[in-house]
Amino acid sequence: xxxxxxxxxxxxxxxxxxxxxxxxxxxxxxxxxxxxxxxxxxxxxxxxxxxxxxxxxxxxxxxxxxxxxxxxxxxxxxxxxxxxxxxxxxxxxxxxxxxxxxxxxxxxxxxxxxxxxxxxxxxxxxxxxxxxxxxxxxxxxxxxxxxxxxxxxxxxxxxxxxxxxxxxxxxxxxxxxxxxxxxxxxxxxxxxxxxxxxxxxxxxxxxxxxxxxxxxxxxxxxxxxxxxxxxxxxxxxxxxxxxxxxxxxxxxxxxxxxxxxxxxxxxxxxxxxxxxxxxxxxx
Amino acid sequence: xxxxxxxxxxxxxxxxxxxxxxxxxxxxxxxxxxxxxxxxxxxxxxxxxxxxxxxxxxxxxxxxxxxxxxxxxxxxxxxxxxxxxxxxxxxxxxxxxxxxxxxxxxxxxxxxxxxxxxxxxxxxxxxxxxxxxxxxxxxxxxxxxxxxxxxxxxxxxxxxxxxxxxxxxxxxxxxxxxxxxxxxxxxxxxxxxxxxxxxxxxxxxxxxxxxxxxxxxxxxxxxxxxxxxxxxxxxxxxxxxxxxxxxxxxxxxxxxxxxxxxxxxxxxxxxxxxxxxxxxxxxxxxxxxxxxxxxxxxxxxxxxxxxxxxxxxxxxxxxxxxxxxxxxxxxxxxxxxxxxxxxxxxxxxxx
Numbered sequence: 266x267x268x269x270x271x272x273x274x275x276x277x278x279x280x281x282x283x284x285x286x287x288x289x290x291x292x293x294x295x296x297x298x299x300x301x302x303x304x305x306x307x308x309x310x311x312x313x314x315x316x317x318x319x320x321x322x323x324x325x326x327x328x329x330x331x332x333x334x335x336x337x338x339x340x341x342x343x344x345x346x347x348x349x350x351x352x353x354x355x356x357x358x359x360x361x362x363x364x365x366x367x368x369x370x371x372x373x374x375x376x377x378x379x380x381x382x383x384x385x386x387x388x389x390x391x392x393x394x395x396x397x398x399x400x401x402x403x404x405x406x407x408x409x410x411x412x413x414x415x416x417x418x419x420x421x422x423x424x425x426x427x428x429x430x431x432x433x434x435x436x437x438x439x440x441x442x443x444x445x446x447x448x449x450x451x452x453x454x455x456x457x458x459x460x461x462x463x464x465x466x467x468x469x470x471x472x473x474x475x476x477x478x479x480x481x482x483x484x485x486x487x488x489x490x491x492x493x494x495x496x497x498x499x500x501x502x503x504x505x506x507x508x509x510x511x512x513x514x515x516x517x518x519x520x521x522x523x524x525x526x527x528x529x530x531x532x533x534x535x536x537x538x539x540x541x542x543x544x545x546x547x548x
Numbered sequence: 549x550x551x552x553x554x555x556x557x558x559x560x561x562x563x564x565x566x567x568x569x570x571x572x573x574x575x576x577x578x579x580x581x582x583x584x585x586x587x588x589x590x591x592x593x594x595x596x597x598x599x600x601x602x603x604x605x606x607x608x609x610x611x612x613x614x615x616x617x618x619x620x621x622x623x624x625x626x627x628x629x630x631x632x633x634x635x636x637x638x639x640x641x642x643x644x645x646x647x648x649x650x651x652x653x654x655x656x657x658x659x660x661x662x663x664x665x666x667x668x669x670x671x672x673x674x675x676x677x678x679x680x681x682x683x684x685x686x687x688x689x690x691x692x693x694x695x696x697x698x699x700x701x702x703x704x705x706x707x708x709x710x711x712x713x714x715x716x717x718x719x720x721x722x723x724x725x726x727x728x729x730x731x732x733x734x735x736x737x738x739x740x741x742x743x744x745x746x747x748x749x750x751x752x753x754x755x756x757x758x759x760x761x762x763x764x765x766x767x768x769x770x771x772x773x774x775x776x777x778x779x780x781x782x783x784x785x786x787x788x789x790x791x792x793x794x795x796x797x798x799x800x801x802x803x804x805x806x807x808x809x810x811x812x813x814x815x816x817x818x819x820x821x822x823x824x825x826x827x828x829x830x831x832x833x834x835x836x837x838x839x840x841x842x843x844x845x846x847x848x849x850x851x852x853x854x855x856x857x858x859x860x861x862x863x864x865x866x867x868x869x870x871x872x873x874x875x876x877x878x879x880x881x882x883x884x885x886x887x888x889x890x891x892x893x894x895x896x897x898x899x
Contacts, residue, residue, distance in 0.1 A: 389595040396835030397853065397872045401600065404857045404865045405607045482720050486839055489722055490854060506726065522723050530718030 279542075287538035293531035300344055301351030309345045311498035314338060324516060333509050333517035342500035343524060349494070349501035353414030354480035358473035361418040365425025366469050370456045372426065373433030384430070387423035395420045399483065400493075408493045410484060417480050425472045429465055436464060467543030474536035478529045485525050581895045585884055589877045596873050597649070600866060601642045604632060631655050631863075649870065655863035660856045666867035669852060674871045676848035677841065680770050681833050685826060688774035692783040693818070696791055713781055721776025721836040725843045728772050765844035773836045783825055790821050816890070823887045830883075831876050 280288065316336035324331040330340035368387065372380040395417070402408075402416050436442055445455050461469070481502075488494030488503030495501035497508065502521045509517030612628045628634075631648075633641030648654075654666035661669060699709075774780060794800055794817055795810075803813055838850030845851065849868050856864035888894045 385591075385595075389592060389599060392592050392596050392831070392873060392876055393599070394831040394834045394838075394872045394876060396838045397869050400838070400853055400857045401865055401869050402603065404860055404862060405603060478718075486720060486722055490839065490842065491858075506723070518726070522726065525723060526715065526719045528718075529720070530715055533718055 283538065283542070286534050287542075290531040290534035290538065293527060294535045297347060297351075297528055297531075300347040301355075304345065304348040304351065307345065309341060311337070311342075311500065314341070315498075323514070330520050331514065331516040333505075334514075339505070339517055339520055342505060343502070343521060346495075346500040346502045346505060346521070349410060349488070349499075349503075350481045350484040353410050353484070354477040356411075357414040357418035357421075357480050358476040360415075361421045361425055361476045362469045362473040364418075365422040365472065366429050366461055366465060367456075368422065369426035369429030370433050370461050370465075373430040374452065374456055374460070380430075383426075387426050390420065391423040393420070396483075396486075399487070403487075403493050408487075410494060413483060413487065413493070414480050417476065417483055421472075421476045421479065425469070425476075428468060428472065429461075432465055432468060433460055436460060467540050471536035471540045474532050474539075478532040481525070481532075482529060577895055581888065582885075585881060589881050592877050593874065594646075596877075597646060597870060598642055600869060600873075601645060602638070604862070604866065605634070605638060605641070628655075654867040654870070657856070657864050658861050659859040660852075660861040660864055666863050669864060670849055670867045670871050673847060673849040673852045674868070674875070676766075676846060677834070677837050677850055678875060680766065680773065680837050680841065680846070680848065681830075683766075684770040684773035684779075684837075685829075685833060687770055688780045688783055689822060691774070692780055692787055696784060696787040699788070713784060716775055717778040717781035719776050721773050722839045722843060724776035725769070725772035725840045728768055729843070732768070762846065765846050769837070769840045769844045769846055772840055773833060776840075777832060777836050779829060779833065779836075782829070783822070786821060786825055787818060790818060794818075819890050820887055823883050823890075827880055827883050830879055834872055834876065 283291075314337040316332075319328075319332050319336040320334055328338050328340065330338070330343065333339055333342070368383055372383050398420065399413060399416055402412065406412060442455065442459065445459055450459075484494050484501060485503030485506070488501045489507045491504070491507065494503055497504055502525050505521040506518050506525075612625050612634065631645075633644040635641075636644065652667050654670070656662075657664045657666060657669060791814065794814055800810055800813060803810055837848065838853060841848040841850035842854050849871060853865060853868045856868070
């Protein structure tokens with residue numbers, strides 16, 4: 266009981282100490298996560314939702330965000346559209362942080378020709394323009410959102426590895442790491458626990474959030490272009506914009522477009538806030 | 549330079565050689581630097597084209613059937629097999645394919661523009677793409693630089709103005725493009741080519757009769773790329789903090805004390821950080837061009853790439869991808885060279 270109380274007070278303290286942008290962005294991120302977790306529980310039939318008698322209705326009490334050109338509720342579709350990027354984004358972010366962090370730490374810790382050859386391979390992947398490579402993959406393999414997420418995970422491993430490598434290189438000469446080495450700890454333990462977990466936690470969280478926001482971006486972009494992302498009639502934020510971009514009413518395309526911008530902005534600010542807080546705590 | 553924690557020996561031996569000026573003449577240092585940069589670019593080109601070739605080979609099922617679909621004749625199949633070297637081993641096939649690509653033989657389009665050589669499709673289209681990318685980079689840098697100089701050092705009152713700029717960081721370029729097209733078409737009753745509509749997959753490459761017809765979409769495409777995807781925000785933030793550091797530095801104070809104009813010194817010192825951002829941003833900008841070109845139906849290679857991908861025209865997609873990779877590597881070389889000319893310390897370091 267007392268433990269819960271302490272953590273509650275701590276949360277309130279952190280909340281009060283953080284800046285307004287961090288508070289706002291964490292609220293948005295929390296809302297998106299809630300939508301993503303609740304999503305599998307909501308049953309939504311995109312075909313039954315079509316009702317041509319209520320086309321292009323303005324936002325009102327019964328339809329909070331209005332209806333689109335086919336009379337479907339924009340609000341409900343927006344909520345259901347979270348599903349398209351939520352789990353793929355989380356999976357991609359998690360694996361990118363895991364693999365990128367691991368490779369970066371190995372590179373920075375071992376150095377030598379092993380480190381250099383890993384860095385060279387990673388640099389190769391970094392030269393490929395991401396969008397072009399994704400389109401190439403989607404042409405050759407049957408496109409699905411999971412494939413897109415896995416490829417974006419692969420494409421982000423180099424940048425994460427570079428960030429972690431720099432951090433590890435700057436840490437490598439620190440006295441306490443040398444002390445661990447002198448104590449005869451296993452290198453794997455030093456890399457995974459003392460370096461990655463204790464020192465790079467916030468850094469990796471930030472990168473995870475960044476990859477998540479990239480998957481959101483690339484999913485919306487590809488659904489907007491059609492053919493690759495989530496297909497009509499199932500909603501995703503990108504194909505909602507694409508579907509209603511020629512409609513007379515503004516809200517069917519403006520609301521998802523604003524949702525995309527606000528969510529990405531909140532994710533970026535949230536990641537930055539976490540990294541900054543971590544630096545302050547260490548000082 | 550990596551410093552392994554455990555081996556004290558290597559640390560001391562490398563620190564012995566640090567800070568010692570190179571024994572070579574300046575010309576030799578330059579030649580060595582250029583050669584090492586060229587070798588790096590070449591190895592990147594070979595490596596990334598090998599990745600693309602491997603992806604091609606790893607296609608599920610028989611790739612030739614996948615490409616040609618149901619209407620392929622046996623001769624076409626044999627041609628394609630020879631083209632991609634499918635009967636050979638991975639390395640041999642790659643060498644044959646790469647040497648043919650080097651001589652400009654990228655195969656012919658199969659479904660999108662049947663019979664057209666890929667090089668003739670992709671080459672002119674790529675010039676448009678490169679043009680948009682370069683124009684948008686310079687547009688972004690001009691506005692960011694102007695705004696950073698105008699605002700000066702950070703002050704608390706500027707939050708209202710800076711908020712929207714930080715929000716632009718999160719706006720994907722395709723959303724910016726749609727908003728721009730909507731806005732223009734609403735405000736001045738001007739029908740922008742494309743104007744946010746997506747062309748169907750059978751739609752060929754647009755040909756503009758007059759130059760003036762393609763100028764408006766070109767300008768708006770460049771504008772939306774320069775604002776979207778955080779390009780502008782990144783440049784602005786970096787320039788601002790750099791400017792702040794510079795104006796507090798001692799040599800700028802010395803210039804000021806002498807009564808000379810500060811601005812030329814500021815500009816020269818800002819070139820290197822700006823070019824570094826260019827280098828980091830280039831693949832992202834080229835990715836953004838793909839989508840935005842498509843939205844404005846510009847006759848560039850992004851449009852070509854996506855239409856070919858919709859028609860599953862593999863030779864065209866592969867050819868265009870190679871052009872993109874080549875562009876990234878060559879532009880990086882050029883940017884490195886300019887950086888070294890502005891700041892020769894880079895060369896002296898041997899990095």
